[in-house]
Amino acid sequence: MFYPACIEWSDTHSLVNIRIPDIPGAIAAANTFEDALLAAQEIAQLMLQANHSLGLSVPPPTSIHAHRARPEYAGMSWSMLDIDLSNYFADGMHTPHEVVSRIVDGATPMRAWREYLQLSEEEVARRLGVSLVVYAAHEANPDSVYYIREKVGKALGLPAEELEWWFKEDDVAE
Incomplete structure (x- = not known):
């Protein structure tokens, strides 16, 4: 499933922060965009596993447009991040x-x-x-x-x- 990912670069472009607003706690940082992207996918999986173990459903993605309207995301870059949710819709995971x-x-x-x-x-x-x-x-x-x-x-x-x-x-x- 594709989730909007907020991309924030440090002033010196030596660090990149990626946040997936629809998955609480899914925030990652690294020295390169590629490393931050991989870390964001990993942390998203960890947060979804934690939610699943608590019996919570998978949160649906919100549009980038809706996120851009929020003041905390003003002026930030966006991308779509493909998060594999197949583990959460099989073997007993309930459809929302x-x-x-x-x-x-x-x-x-x-x-x-x-x-x-x-x-x-x-x-x-x-x-x-x-x-x-x-x-x-x-x-x-x-x-x-x-x-x-x-x-x-x-x-x-x-x-x-x-x-x-x-x-x-x-x-x-x-």
Whole structure:
């Protein structure tokens, strides 16, 4: 999943600080950008593991635009950091309540996750390298094939299994 990462250079450019605001405590510093980036990914994983052990859900990423509006991030550089969340959506990790609610209300799993992650259809289509029309058709199709779910899952930073239906309409009591 892609999270906004705030990049702050020291006055002499000899130290770089990377903060992932949506993952509390995910702050790393190093002498080079590459080292800081690796450290930020590692600390993000550690913070997510700690949250998971406490039974907390994975926080969704907020848009860079929303972060830039906050005074503490004024004038800072931004990037998107790909954080592997596959360990947190398998083997008993629960899908966030907001996603389940959207699905129960009639959204396909792809749409529910996209909205939860605060991504536009245009952004997901761009990540997939397809037109908006093509992506919208797949998102609306409750029976999309596995390889489509796998590609969309990768674009959203999720395992394909999170984009499957958990129940059939016949299973739902009226």
